[in-house]
Every structure is written in C-alpha cells, then in structure tokens.
Amino acid sequence: MTKQPVTLTVNDQEYQLLVSPTKTLLDVLRDKLGLTGTKRGCDSGECGSCTVLADGIPILSCMTLAVEAEGKNIRTIEGVAKGGEFHRLQKAFVEKGAIQCGFCTPGMILSAVALLESNPSPTPEEIKKGISGNFCRCTGYVKIIEAIGSVAK
Amino acid sequence: MKQRDLRSEYSVVGRGVPRVDGWAKVTGDAIYSADVYLKGMLRGKILRSPHPHARIVHIDTSRARRLTGVRAVVTGADTPGVKYAQRMKTKVPDKAPLAIDKVRYIGDEVAAVAADDVDVAEEALDLIRVDYDVLPAVYDPFEAMKPGAPQIHEHAPGNIAWSRLFQWGRLVDELLEECEVVVEDSFKTQGQVHAYMEPNCSVATWDQNGNVTVWATTQGPHTHKEEIVIALGLPENKVRVITPNLGGGFGGKRHVVEPSIAAILLSKMSGRPVKIEYTRVEEFTAARHRHPMNIKLRIGAKKNGRLIFFDAQNIVDNGAYNDSGPSITLYAGHALTTNYRVEGVRYDPKLVYTNTAYGGAYRGYGNLQMRFALESMLDILAERLEMDSAELRMMNAVEENDVLVCKSRVTSCGLRECIDEVVRSSNWSEKRKNSSGKLRGVGISCHEYVCGVRWHYPHDSSSAHVRIDEDGSVKLFTGTVDIGQGSDTTLCQIVAEVLGVDMSQINIYKADTELTPLDLGTYGSRVTFIAGNATKIAATEARNQLAEVIAEELDTSPESIEFRNNRVQKAGAPETGFSFREAAKLALNKKGLTIMGRGSYDPPSDIVDFDKGEGKFNATYSFGAQIAEVEVDPVTGRVNLEKIYSAVDCGFAINPLSLEGQCHGSISHAQGMALFERPLFHDGKVLTPSFLDYHIPTSMETPDVDNIFVETIDPDGPYGAKGVCEGYQVPTAPAIINAIYNATGVRIKELPVNPEEVLRGLAEHPRESKGDRNDETTGNADCE
Numbered sequence: 038m039t040k041q042p043v044t045l046t047v048n049d050q051e052y053q054l055l056v057s058p059t060k061t062l063l064d065v066l067r068d069k070l071g072l073t074g075t076k077r078g079c080d081s082g083e084c085g086s087c088t089v090l091a092d093g094i095p096i097l098s099c100m101t102l103a104v105e106a107e108g109k110n111i112r113t114i115e116g117v118a119k120g121g122e123f124h125r126l127q128k129a130f131v132e133k134g135a136i137q138c139g140f141c142t143p144g145m146i147l148s149a150v151a152l153l154e155s156n157p158s159p160t161p162e163e164i165k166k167g168i169s170g171n172f173c174r175c176t177g178y179v180k181i182i183e184a185i186g187s188v189a190k
Numbered sequence: 191m192k193q194r195d196l197r198s199e200y201s202v203v204g205r206g207v208p209r210v211d212g213w214a215k216v217t218g219d220a221i222y223s224a225d226v227y228l229k230g231m232l233r234g235k236i237l238r239s240p241h242p243h244a245r246i247v248h249i250d251t252s253r254a255r256r257l258t259g260v261r262a263v264v265t266g267a268d269t270p271g272v273k274y275a276q277r278m279k280t281k282v283p284d285k286a287p288l289a290i291d292k293v294r295y296i297g298d299e300v301a302a303v304a305a306d307d308v309d310v311a312e313e314a315l316d317l318i319r320v321d322y323d324v325l326p327a328v329y330d331p332f333e334a335m336k337p338g339a340p341q342i343h344e345h346a347p348g349n350i351a352w353s354r355l356f357q358w359g360r361l362v363d364e365l366l367e368e369c370e371v372v373v374e375d376s377f378k379t380q381g382q383v384h385a386y387m388e389p390n391c392s393v394a395t396w397d398q399n400g401n402v403t404v405w406a407t408t409q410g411p412h413t414h415k416e417e418i419v420i421a422l423g424l425p426e427n428k429v430r431v432i433t434p435n436l437g438g439g440f441g442g443k444r445h446v447v448e449p450s451i452a453a454i455l456l457s458k459m460s461g462r463p464v465k466i467e468y469t470r471v472e473e474f475t476a477a478r479h480r481h482p483m484n485i486k487l488r489i490g491a492k493k494n495g496r497l498i499f500f501d502a503q504n505i506v507d508n509g510a511y512n513d514s515g516p517s518i519t520l521y522a523g524h525a526l527t528t529n530y531r532v533e534g535v536r537y538d539p540k541l542v543y544t545n546t547a548y549g550g551a552y553r554g555y556g557n558l559q560m561r562f563a564l565e566s567m568l569d570i571l572a573e574r575l576e577m578d579s580a581e582l583r584m585m586n587a588v589e590e591n592d593v594l595v596c597k598s599r600v601t602s603c604g605l606r607e608c609i610d611e612v613v614r615s616s617n618w619s620e621k622r623k624n625s626s627g628k629l630r631g632v633g634i635s636c637h638e639y640v641c642g643v644r645w646h647y648p649h650d651s652s653s654a655h656v657r658i659d660e661d662g663s664v665k666l667f668t669g670t671v672d673i674g675q676g677s678d679t680t681l682c683q684i685v686a687e688v689l690g691v692d693m694s695q696i697n698i699y700k701a702d703t704e705l706t707p708l709d710l711g712t713y714g715s716r717v718t719f720i721a722g723n724a725t726k727i728a729a730t731e732a733r734n735q736l737a738e739v740i741a742e743e744l745d746t747s748p749e750s751i752e753f754r755n756n757r758v759q760k761a762g763a764p765e766t767g768f769s770f771r772e773a774a775k776l777a778l779n780k781k782g783l784t785i786m787g788r789g790s791y792d793p794p795s796d797i798v799d800f801d802k803g804e805g806k807f808n809a810t811y812s813f814g815a816q817i818a819e820v821e822v823d824p825v826t827g828r829v830n831l832e833k834i835y836s837a838v839d840c841g842f843a844i845n846p847l848s849l850e851g852q853c854h855g856s857i858s859h860a861q862g863m864a865l866f867e868r869p870l871f872h873d874g875k876v877l878t879p880s881f882l883d884y885h886i887p888t889s890m891e892t893p894d895v896d897n898i899f900v901e902t903i904d905p906d907g908p909y910g911a912k913g914v915c916e917g918y919q920v921p922t923a924p925a926i927i928n929a930i931y932n933a934t935g936v937r938i939k940e941l942p943v944n945p946e947e948v949l950r951g952l953a954e955h956p957r958e959s960k961g962d963r964n965d966e967t968t969g970n971a972d973c974e
Contacts, residue, residue: 073225074218076437078387079470083881086387123216133210134847137855138674139215140387140437146792165889172881174385174438175674175849178889179581188920190535 043104047072050117054103062106063087063098074114074123079173085171088144089113095151095170114143117150125188126150135184137175145154146170149185157190165190196842196909198770201754202686203909206847207456210679211435220435223391224404224467224702231393232261234456235311236449237301237318238476239293242545242874243327243340246289246300246320254317256302259310262459263318265301266290271453274421274447282345285511287421287451293322294342294872295545297476299448304464329874331484331507331542335910342510342543351508352516352541357805358527359534359595362490365499368533369490369611373571377487377563378940379953381507382480382863384552385886388437389468390446390477394453398461402429406450409671410711411437413646415703417447417755422454433701437675440859440915441551442478445513445711454484468886474879478550479869481518482507485563495577497586498563500526504539506556509548515541517645518549520803522556527596528638528811529605535595537803545874551713553859557639558920562941565635565924569931579635579928580618583815584609587636590902598806602912604839604900605636605813611837611898615819624932629822629952630832633928636815639917640808641907642716645798650808651790652721653707654728656685658736660778662771664689664696666728669709670721671701676848677717681725683844684908688729690753691770707790715812718844722908723791732787739777740768747818795908810904812914814838816857818925822933824952827945829930831861833894834922841904841912853897853917859921862887868942 040055056065063080066089075098078086082100089098090112097098111165117124122175126149129135137143145168152159152167161165164185173181197204214220251263266288273283288299301318305311326340333339334349342349366372393405402424408414411431419426431450436443449466456464468477488501504522508515523537531921554561572582587605594600612618612634621632655667666685672678682696700706709721737751740758745750745765752761759767768776777783793809817835822828834857843849866885870877878884903910927938936951 044736052852067225068227071227072218073221073227076222076226076388077467077883078389081880083470107230114216118217123213127213127216130216131208134206134208135852136209136212136215137676137851138386138388139211139220139438140222140436142215165887165892168889172385172387172886174387174440174859174886175855177854177856177887177895178852178892179854179895182889182892 041104043107043157045103045106045111046109047111048113056103058102058104060103061099062101062103065103066098072113072115076143078140085144085148086141088147088171090147090151091153093146093151105183114146117146124150126185129184129188133180133184133187135176135180141171141173145173145181153189159189161186194254196732200687201376202683202693203844204842206845207679207683209676210682210693210698221436222388222437223393223407226393226434226465228393228395230455231463231465232304232306232460233308233311234302234304234453234464235315236299236307236452236466237315239289239296239298239300241293241322241324243325243342244293244322245325246293247323248321249301250319251301253319254314257310257314257317259306260303260314261306261462262304262456263301263314264288264452264455264459269421270423272421272423274417282460282512284343287448296546297547298510299452302452302456304460327545327874329544329871330547331505331544333736334542335540338491342545346543349543350540351512351543352519353539354801356523356537358804359532362499362501362534362536365490365534369498370493371574372488372490373567373574374488375567375570375939377485377566379483379559379562380867380941381482381549381869382552382867383474383869383884384440384442384478386438386440386442389470389473390443390449391465391467392450392453393463393465394450394457396454396458396465400428402454404431404450404454405441406431407436409436409443409673409713411671411701411703412669412708413711414447414450417445418450418454420453421447430704433671436673439712441555441713442554444551446477446712454881471879474884475547475876476591478513479547480552481515481549481556483522483559485560487563487567489567489571491571493575495575495582495585497530497532499532499534501536502526502538502560506541507546507549508541508543509546510543511548513548513550515549518551518556520800522524522560523803524596525557525560527594529588529636531588531592532595546871547876553856553916553919555714555916560618561635561637561920562924562927565921566927566939569633569928579695580609580613583634583636597804601810602841602902603813603905604902605723607900608813608815608837608839609636612815612817612835615896615898616819616835618817621819624748625721629652629824629933630820631815631929631931631933632819633925633932634815634817635921635925635928637917637920638811638813639715639920641719641810641812641913642793643714643808644795645807647710648797649792650710650716650720650795651792652709652724653790654721655707656732656787658732658774659773662695662774664691666696666698667706668698668700668725669706671712671719673712675852676845677712677721678836679848680687680718680844681721684722684725685729688726688733691756710888715916718911718913719810719907720793722911724789726908727785727791729791730787733786733862735783735785736773736777739781739783740773743776804961808904808911812839812912812917814917814921816921816925818922818929820926820929820933822930822948827948829865829943829948831865831893831926833896835896837898837900838914838918839900839902840914842901842910843899843908844911846899849899849914850897853918854895856918857893857895857922858887860919861891861893861926863941864923864926865943
C-alpha cells in the first residue's frame with residue numbers, strides 16, 4: 038500500500054513521517070519513533086495497555102490510525118516527566134507499590150493523568166471508573182487506586 | 191511459635207522499600223522482550239492448525255516463499271523432529287516445536303514465516319497450503335477414556351497421559367471403620383487463563399558462527415535454554431537466553447518455548463534477527479491455561495470433628511500435550527496431606543489427553559483446584575457436625591514439627607495463628623450469624639504452599655554473585671526473573687542488609703544464561719527462599735573478603751569488623767574504619783583484589799519419588815487463612831466480593847509493601863476464577879479468545895482487603911522468610927464459595943459461579959433466617 042506523509046506531534050516534538058495508511062499510532066510510536074513505553078497488550082482496544090493522550094484525552098493507540106493522529110498533541114509515557122522532574126503520579130506509583138510487572142503502568146498512569154487533569158479531586162469510585170479501561174493482572178488495583186488517591190487534591 | 195520482632199535489628203530487610211525497577215517502569219524506560227529492536231529485524235508469524243485432530247499429509251510453502259518481502263518459511267521438516275518436554279521423570283516428551291506428523295488441537299504449530307513486516311508475514315500464512323487428513327477428535331476427558339475414543343498420542347492408550355494410585359499414611363479402607371461420619375461430593379474447576387498483560391514474545395538471532403541469542407518472555411531463562419537445546423539439538427554453549435523485564439507470568443510463561451524455537455529457525459534460514467509476538471488471540475487459544483479438574487472427594491471424621499482420612503479421585507483435562515500436567519496432577523493430591531492432620535490419604539488421579547488447548551503451570555499448580563474441593567467439603571462436614579467452620583479447621587490444623595502423612599516434616603508453621611487472626615479481624619462469629627437481613631455471608635478457607643520443589647531436577651538450586659567494585663558500587667548477578675512480584679527489590683535488600691550499604695548503591699544484573707549464574711526460574715514460591723538464600727550467601731562471602739582486608743588494616747580480627755551505615759569499621763568503634771567506598775578501594779590498591787562473593791543454595795529436601803509421592807521434596811511451607819465476605823443480589827444472583835480478610839505465615843516479611851501487593855493481586859485472580867472467568871469451547875475451538883469474551887477483574891470489582899503477616903521465622907529461610915506469592919491465591923475461591931453458602935444456602939460445586947445457579951438454589955431453598963442451616967445435601971451415607 039502506498040505510504041503517505043504525516044506530521045505527528047509527540048511529546049512536544051514534531052515528526053514528519055511516511056507511513057502506510059493502515060498502520061496504527063501504536064505501530065508508529067513503537068516501530069518508527071522508538072517510543073516503546075507504549076505497550077501492545079491486545080491490539081484490539083480491550084486492555085488499555087496502549088493508552089496515550091491526544092490533546093489530553095486518553096485514547097487507545099492500537100485503535101487509532103497514525104494518519105488520524107495528525108494535528109493532535111500526542112503524549113506518551115516518555116513525555117510525562119517534565120524538565121527532569123517526575124510527575125507526582127509517577128512518584129506515587131513508585132512509592133505506594135502500585136507497580137508490579139509494569140506492563141500496564143504506562144497506560145494506567147496516562148489514564149490517571151487525564152483523570153486528574155479533568156477532575157483534580159476524584160472520589161475512590163471516580164478513580165476506579167477513571168482506570169476501568171486499563172487492565173492490570175498483577176496488583177488487583179488496590180495500590181493503584183491508593184496511589185492515585187494519594188495525589189488527588 | 192518463635193514470634194519476635196526482628197525489624198529493629200535490621201536496617202533494610204523487613205521494610206517496605208520501593209521497587210528498584212519502579213522508576214524505569216513509570217517512565218517507559220523498562221525494556222520488555224517486545225521492545226528489543228535489532229538491525230535488519232524481521233517479523234515472524236506462526237501458522238496454526240484449524241483442526242482439533244488431523245494427520246498432516248503434505249505442506250506446500252512455495253507460494254508463501256514467492257511473496258515479496260517473505261524471507262523464510264519453516265515447517266516441522268526443518269526441525270530435528272525431537273519432541274521435548276520439561277525434564278521430569280514422570281513425563282513423556284510429547285510436543286514437537288512444529289508439528290511433524292499430526293496436529294492435536296486447534297492452534298497447534300504447523301509452520302512459521304518471517305517477513306519484512308507483520309502484514310506480509312500474515313499474508314504469507316494464508317498462502318501456505320496444508321493438506322490434512324482430518325481425524326475424529328475428543329474434547330472431554332471422560333469421553334476420551336472410553337473404549338473406542340480417538341487416540342491422541344500413540345504412547346498413551348486410553349488417552350491416559352499419567353496416572354498413579356497414591357496411599358499416604360494408613361489405608362483408607364481400614365480407616366473407614368474408625369469414622370463416625372463420612373461426607374462425599376464432586377467438584378469441577380474451569381480452565382482459567384493467565385491473562386498476563388504482556389503477550390509472549392521472542393526475538394532470536396542466529397549469527398554466521400552459529401551463535402544463537404534469544405530475548406524471550408520466560409520465567410526461567412536457564413530452563414528455556416534447555417528446552418531449546420533439546421528441541422533443536424544445538425550445542426549448549428551456543429545458545430544464550432536473556433529475559434528482559436517480564437510483563438507478568440503467573441506460571442504461564444514457564445514453558446511457552448514455541449515462539450523462541452520458531453524465531454531461531456527463521457533466523458537461521460533468513461540470516462536476520464526475527465521477532466515473534468503473540469497476539470492476544472494466540473494467548474487465549476495457544477498459550478496455556480489452568481488444568482480443569484473433576485474432583486470427587488470423601489472425608490472421614492470423628493463426631494468431635496477430628497479428621498481421619500481424605501479420599502480423592504481426580505480426572506484432569508490435560509489438553510493435547512503434557513507441559514506440566516503430571517506434576518500439577520500429583521501436587522493437587524499433595525494438597526490433601528499438608529494443611530490438616532489426618533491418618534491417611536488416598537489419591538487416585540488420571541491425567542487425560544483431549545483435543546483441546548493444553549494446560550500448564552498456573553499460580554496454585556493443582557493445589558488450588560484441590561483446595562476448592564477440600565475447603566468446600568470441610569464446610570459441608572462442619573455443618574453436618576454442627577460445628578463452626580473455623581473451629582473445625584483450627585482443631586485439625588498442622589503445627590510446627592508435625593510429620594505429615596506424605597513423610598514431610600513441617601519446620602515452621604503459623605496456620606493456627608492465621609486462623610485466629612482472620613477470625614478476629616473479620617468479626618467472624620458475629621458475621622457468620624447472618625443477621626443483616628440481606629444475603630450477606632462470610633466463609634473461610636486455609637492453605638499451605640511449598641517454597642520450591644525438588645522434582646524437575648536432581649537439585650533445586652539457585653546461585654548468585656555479588657561483586658564490589660573499587661568505586662564502592664555493588665553488583666548483584668542473579669539468574670532469577672522478577673516477573674512482577676518484586677524479587678529484584680527483595681534480593682537487593684538482602685545484599686544491602688549484609689553489606690550495610692544503601693539500596694541505591696546496588697545494581698542488579700539478571701536472567702541472562704551467559705552472564706548470570708544458574709537459577710531454575712521463578713515458580714513454586716521458590717525465589718525468596720532459595721534465590722534469597724543464595725544471594726545472602728554470596729553477599730556474606732563478599733563481605734568476608736572485604737572484612738579480611740580491613741581487619742588487617744585495622745590490626746584486628748575479621749570477625750570484629752562490622753558493616754553498617756555505608757562504613758566498614760571495628761565493631762563499636764566507628765572512628766576507626768573506612769567508608770564502604772574507601773574500603774573497596776583499599777582491597778584493590780593493597781591486595782589487588784576485586785571483591786567477588788559467590789553463593790549457591792540447594793534447600794534441604796529430597797527428590798520426589800513419583801511412584802509413592804512421598805518425602806520432603808520442599809524445605810518448608812507457607813500457610814495462611816482467608817475469610818471472604820460477600821453479598822448476593824437476590825434479583826440477579828450476582829455475587830459481590832466485598833472484602834477479604836487474609837493472614838499469611840510468610841516466615842518474615844522482607845518487603846511488606848511487595849507482599850501486600852502479592853496478596854491483592856492473588857485475590858484478584860482468585861476472584862476472577864470464582865466469579866467471572868468462564869472459558870467456552872465448541873468442538874475444541876475457543877469461543878472466548880478476547881478480553882471482551884473472557885472477563886478478568888477490572889478496577890470496578892476491587893474488593894477491600896485486610897492483610898496480616900504472621901512471622902514464624904523459618905529456620906532455613908533468609909532472615910526467616912518463606913515464599914508466599916503463589917500460595918496467596920489458593921484459599922480465596924473456596925472462601926468465596928463458602929461465604930456464598932453462608933449468605934444463601936446455595937452450595938456451588940463448579941467454578942465459576944453461575945448466577946443462574948445461585949438463583950435456582952435460592953428458589954429451591956428460600957432462606958428464612960440465616961445461621962441455623964441444616965439442609966446441606968451431600969448424597970452419601972454416614973457410616974456411624
């Protein structure tokens with residue numbers, strides 16, 4: 038299939054790429070940009086491992102064509118820490134034991150970033166709902182919910 | 191029990207320090223197998239059988255080879271044709287990496303393709319023409335044992351993959367005379383899917399000198415390498431297996447070697463690195479799952495509640511191949527020998543081949559399935575005896591120094607304390623009365639679990655190296671894989687404690703068969719106990735080497751040198767010594783020494799006699815008790831798990847933060863198994879190959895958890911610690927099932943709970959008041 042030019046903005050960096058129109062944003066982030074922090078858990082929009090932010094809204098990069106992401110500000114886990122400072126959610130995840138195997142962690146943190154940006158003081162129920170599209174098989178979610186709650190205002 | 195608080199004596203172990211790999215995992219820096227990208231790397235895909243049972247007549251790969259972008263196609267003809275299996279005395283190797291003669295389930299590996307791109311590889315799979323002679327198939331283990339059933343393997347008449355009759359202690363037929371009450375029932379468990387978030391992946395290179403390197407999602411790179419060497423007939427010194435970060439395993443990544451073997455063959459043929467990533471559909475259909483078991487269990491007891499015997503039959507659905515089937519089947523029986531004092535146990539298992547996807551190791555390893563039957567039956571017995579369920583367990587609980595009927599000795603045991611703790615923390619007696627007016631209830635279950643097991647190999651060893659460089663940095667080399675449970679952190683804590691340095695000074699290098707010492711892998715709750723001991727020995731040896739140098743410098747004996755607060759000094763005289771970094775420099779400058787400690791630990795256990803199943807094939811056991819609190823919706827029959835009260839005898843909690851996480855995660859898996867996870871099949875085809883079809887717990891179903899550590903300080907454990915991560919999952923499902931009975935009077939005997947069955951049960955036996963039920967039916971005669 039003929040590749041087409043696309044300009045992506047990822048973590049405030051602009052990339053001009055030639056991609057096949059069938060390639061997903063997930064494929065391009067991982068295979069072309071080397072941003073392997075975005076994980077492929079199911080490739081069919083079920084598990085949330087590939088969550089990234091598009092203009093601050095969590096999206097599933099496995100269900101988004103790369104060409105669709107043009108013009109949007111994409112944020113991946115690599116772009117969550119700013120200026121050498123970890124995000125407070127990153128700190129909370131480490132300190133509260135909210136990580137085990139870590140494979141769901143990038144998507145989980147990005148969903149939590151989006152949650153807190155839209156609702157700085159979520160209740161535990163709102164936290165559960167905010168990450169309900171991100172599966173974790175290791176932690177049973179208890180410490181993830183605690184970690185997010187610990188940085189909620 | 192020797193309970194004492196040792197935390198004050200230690201500075202690093204016993205504390206919930208954050209994970210050493212935490213920062214890499216929250217930034218995306220952590221590299222997993224699928225994150226390995228090599229120059230010129232191709233993408234591989236595996237062609238799988240569409241038939242549950244068929245003979246391969248001919249494979250034509252010519253069209254696939256001609257497709258632009260295809261670089262290699264391999265079939266069984268490109269392999270040495272050696273069948274492999276985990277090395278174990280009971281086990282017949284029955285699996286070829288790519289089918290040679292027959293396919294035995296929908297998903298069996300037939301061929302593999304490497305191409306420039308995944309899309310091209312997938313297109314090429316469609317161009318491979320396989321002529322099958324389709325054979326009759328059988329999907330149910332009871333059908334498979336019948337005369338005239340299709341024969342799946344030539345070596346297994348009647349499709350029996352493995353069977354034995356075990357008699358532990360006194361004979362059940364004799365003990366029957368002594369019993370005042372006998373209860374009997376049947377239970378069934380489903381084929382739970384591991385559903386780790388990271389799909390299996392292998393990246394392999396075969397260079398022009400025949401050196402093979404594989405980055406693979408495995409819980410044990412050393413045993414993964416062994417399986418590759420056997421299957422491909424390669425020289426051992428030419429194969430290197432590396433496990434980067436692993437995205438969960440739960441047993442499921444113990445033996446999935448097929449993608450590695452295919453990637454190696456494709457790399458050899460193409461001369462390029464090859465990556466094979468499993469899709470989630472492949473995970474659901476062609477990886478592994480928990481062996482479904484059909485258990486018939488009889489318990490004999492005295493009227494006062496003293497248990498006399500357990501007698502179990504177990505028909506285990508192996509699926510198409512062995513994997514860990516025999517050892518899981520044996521270990522299921524062992525669960526009957528370890529928690530409760532009995533005079534005798536009879537165990538009559540049959541592991542049966544069927545034309546379905548095959549089972550493998552899964553957290554709980556058979557013990558969990560049997561525990562569901564046993565702990566359900568204990569509640570049935572308690573009701574028959576009009577006894578409190580917790581009291582019945584307490585009365586029969588094993589204790590330290592007990593010699594079990596399987597001839598293993600218990601070296602440390604906090605089971606009774608665990609029962610006490612959960613009964614207290616849950617307010618058991620009050621809640622058990624069920625006076626809320628709602629369909630709420632509580633149920634209890636106990637468990638035991640091994641810490642390592644000596645049955646796959648003559649040894650059960652792990653090794654570690656600890657190097658102290660002249661800059662004062664400490665390097666730990668371990669073959670252990672941290673599959674998420676936190677062993678990297680625990681092992682670094684042990685090193686920091688021994689050397690009296692900060693955690694930040696320690697770097698861990700792991701899971702590389704060329705660079706890190708032997709470790710059998712992460713399974714059987716062996717890592718803290720065995721790799722932890724090996725690490726402690728290695729760190730102690732490094733410390734002793736450095737102490738000798740410093741003692742000479744301070745003109746004192748090595749025994750009087752202490753390591754604390756990043757200093758090496760004469761005990762009690764901090765002004766005398768050196769910073770740790772200065773000490774390391776001294777060793778080099780004065781003696782030319784790089785400090786290097788080596789540690790190996792092989793626990794005090796026996797090799798399993800697989801015909802008798804007797805002996806002490808593990809050094810120690812963890813124990814625990816859990817109480818589940820549920821509420822049942824009277825309209826839908828749906829069960830809500832509200833809370834789990836857990837107490838576990840972990841020996842000593844080296845990292846309480848990690849351990850709590852293990853508790854929560856285990857409960858979540860077990861909650862899924864008890865309430866949601868229902869794999870469906872039709873004629874060998876998996877009908878639930880996605881997370882939309884197969885419901886694992888989400889954040890919305892998270893129960894509250896109250897977790898208590900009982901620390902018995904095991905005599906052989908590092909700092910008294912035992913492994914607990916696997917056992918934690920064992921008691922939850924039966925505790926939930928017993929709670930449902932307490933809430934509704936409906937006894938669930940098949941997992942997962944079907945809400946319709948709950949409703950049916952409620953309609954048949956409407957509850958008037960809770961607490962004084964005597965309507966349990968068990969379908970057996972007492973022998974009073």
